[in-house]
Amino acid sequence: MRPMLDWGDVFSFQDYGELLALLSNSLIAGAVLGVVGGLIGVFVMQRDLAFAVHGVSELSFAGAAAALLFGGSVVVGSLSGALVAAILIGVLGAKARDRNSIVGVLMPFGLGLGILFLSLVDGRTANRFGLLTGQIVSVSSPDLGWLIGISAVVLVGLLLMWHPLRFDSLDAESAAARGVPVRAVSLTFMVLLGLIVAVSVHIIGALLVMALLVTPAAAAMRLSSGPVAVPLLASLFGFTAAVGGILLALAGTLPVSPYITTISFLIYAGCWITQRVRSRVRPVGR
Numbered sequence: 713m714r715p716m717l718d719w720g721d722v723f724s725f726q727d728y729g730e731l732l733a734l735l736s737n738s739l740i741a742g743a744v745l746g747v748v749g750g751l752i753g754v755f756v757m758q759r760d761l762a763f764a765v766h767g768v769s770e771l772s773f774a775g776a777a778a779a780l781l782f783g784g785s786v787v788v789g790s791l792s793g794a795l796v797a798a799i800l801i802g803v804l805g806a807k808a809r810d811r812n813s814i815v816g817v818l819m820p821f822g823l824g825l826g827i828l829f830l831s832l833v834d835g836r837t838a839n840r841f842g843l844l845t846g847q848i849v850s851v852s853s854p855d856l857g858w859l860i861g862i863s864a865v866v867l868v869g870l871l872l873m874w875h876p877l878r879f880d881s882l883d884a885e886s887a888a889a890r891g892v893p894v895r896a897v898s899l900t901f902m903v904l905l906g907l908i909v910a911v912s913v914h915i916i917g918a919l920l921v922m923a924l925l926v927t928p929a930a931a932a933m934r935l936s937s938g939p940v941a942v943p944l945l946a947s948l949f950g951f952t953a954a955v956g957g958i959l960l961a962l963a964g965t966l967p968v969s970p971y972i973t974t975i976s977f978l979i980y981a982g983c984w985i986t987q988r989v990r991s992r993v994r995p996v997g998r
Contacts, residue, residue, distance in 0.1 A: 735962060737851040737852065741855075742915055742955050743951055743955050745863065745924060746928075746954030748866055748908055748947075751870060751947050752908055753924075753925045753926055754932070754933075756925060756926060758878075761811075764811060764815050764905075766922060767814075768905065768909045769794070770820075770821075771796060772913050773790075773793070773822060773843055773844065775793020776793065777829035777830045777843060778826075790910040790913055794906040795903065797818055797906065799902065799903065801814055801815060801902055802901075843918060845969045846916040846917035846969040851914065859911045859914070862907050863911065865907065866904045873897060873900060873901070876893075880892055905925075908925065912925060915954065915972075916969050920972070920973050923969070924954060927976040928946045929946040931946075932949060953975040953976040954972060957972030957973075
């Protein structure tokens with residue numbers, strides 16, 4: 713009897729070189745998102761916004777689905793939904809309890825609205841499914857230009873506000889006492905987060921976007937607490953997960969998201985094991 717699942721059904725490296733050349737846009741997009749996503753993920757973790765990332769992605773999905781239904785730009789629709797969610801969370805969710813409540817309301821609303829819009833779209837099943845789980849063939853040259861431009865804006869914004877943002881993320885009360893405009897910093901960061909979430913949806917999908925914006929930074933924090941080492945490691949882990957996942961997906965028959973999320977999880981698991989080993993060995997060496 714033939715097994716229900718054969719490795720040939722999951723991986724096939726036939727014509728891999730030709731496929732690699734055709735999907736260069738996706739590789740570039742994955743590399744950019746992995747680096748910038750890992751970097752902004754450090755502040756996502758420090759500010760306890762992992763749950764908010766998912767909320768923003770659901771509204772981004774709803775905006776993209778609306779654009780698909782009404783014939784507009786999916787990129788613009790995704791950006792619009794993400795920015796609306798990010799600003800709402802930034803303005804109304806100053807306290808963690810309020811923020812979690814708002815995200816809890818936005819998530820099912822955005823997901824339900826997006827599913828409603830997709831159910832009304834005729835045909836184009838692959839495109840609709842790709843909004844949820846990612847699609848490596850969906851990055852056209854114009855979309856790549858948008859993605860690189862938005863990622864550059866996010867990167868420059870982070871670098872310009874790096875020190876006040878880090879101060880506010882680690883100790884908001886002391887930052888406010890020292891004159892840091894914490895509310896403006898928080899709102900600006902949420903806008904930057906909304907931008908990068910919106911473009912990430914096109915690579916990994918709305919349901920699994922945290923694999924690029926949360927997991928790499930969480931893994932980096934398992935290995936180090938240094939102000940330079942953590943961002944560098946997070947960007948490296950994000951790059952590895954995104955590009956590695958796309959390279960595996962080129963030879964596979966599955967959507968790109970399972971590959972990216974699996975690599976991201978394995979990186980985190982490896983960092984967690986390393987941290988545990990260090991914690992047991994360190995007292996012995998003293």
